[in-house]
Amino acid sequence: MSSVNIAIDGPAGAGKSTVAKGLAKKLGYIYVDTGALYRAIGVYAMRHGVDTKDAEGVGALLGDIRVELKFIDGAQRVFLCDEDVSEAIRTPDASMAASNVSAIPAVRAFLLDLQRDIAKKNNCLMDGRDIGTVVLPDAQIKIFMTADVEERAMRRYKELQEKGINDSYEQVLKEMKERDFQDSNRPIAPLKPAEDSLIFDSTGHTLEQSIDELTALIGERV
Ligand code: DC
Numbered sequence: 001m002s003s004v005n006i007a008i009d010g011p012a013g014a015g016k017s018t019v020a021k022g023l024a025k026k027l028g029y030i031y032v033d034t035g036a037l038y039r040a041i042g043v044y045a046m047r048h049g050v051d052t053k054d055a056e057g058v059g060a061l062l063g064d065i066r067v068e069l070k071f072i073d074g075a076q077r078v079f080l081c082d083e084d085v086s087e088a089i090r091t092p093d094a095s096m097a098a099s100n101v102s103a104i105p106a107v108r109a110f111l112l113d114l115q116r117d118i119a120k121k122n123n124c125l126m127d128g129r130d131i132g133t134v135v136l137p138d139a140q141i142k143i144f145m146t147a148d149v150e151e152r153a154m155r156r157y158k159e160l161q162e163k164g165i166n167d168s169y170e171q172v173l174k175e176m177k178e179r180d181f182q183d184s185n186r187p188i189a190p191l192k193p194a195e196d197s198l199i200f201d202s203t204g205h206t207l208e209q210s211i212d213e214l215t216a217l218i219g220e221r222v
Pocket of ligand 1: 035036039102128129131179
């Protein structure tokens with residue numbers, strides 16, 4: 001029997017990962033965070049002193065990079081050349097580096113089969129920017145999740161504070177706008193809703209409200 005795939009795309013901080021994790025638990029599916037793959041490549045480039053906007057420089061590193069996703073007790077861990085970098089990829093620098101390397105065609109090609117392979121073998125909710133448009137155009141359900149940029153920045157600001165990263169709200173908002181612009185305006189696989197996606201705006205919603213509404217929406221279709 002073929003697997004069931006649910007694509008969740010949208011900008012940073014829309015609540016995709018939290019909602020998708022909750023939904024995955026309810027449905028018994030795995031949750032796949034594809035942003036982690038771009039983050040791992042961004043971190044590798046930074047560690048090797050390569051400008052993350054330099055397509056040639058980053059492209060030349062790809063032969064040495066091994067990225068793997070492992071699902072341990074249902075939770076995703078990201079391995080970069082056998083090192084668990086699941087926490088190291090969550091800094092603001094890694095966010096910007098991920099956005100930069102994700103605009104490089106060779107990087108996207110490098111990660112495509114890995115994502116498709118996971119989706120083929122597992123019932124999953126896959127979260128990213130181009131899942132419904134490029135990675136899994138045949139996903140049974142596609143959701144495009146968004147929220148006002150100020151609210152998304154406030155959510156991210158609070159997450160960073162909890163981790164002891166004390167960037168100001170203004171700084172987080174500025175970087176989020178920059179990343180939105182970059183991710184939506186790149187020539188390859190830009191962030192945009194697939195034609196057949198359900199648009200879900202989480203502005204003003206609590207996490208529970210978003211999970212309940214999306215569970216109902218998905219339940220009608222699976
Ligand atoms: O979801 P995230 O914030 O962890 O993603 C980090 C960056 O990776 C994001 O700014 C754009 C890029 N990305 C992408 O281009 N395509 C994806 N499917 C997932 C992430």
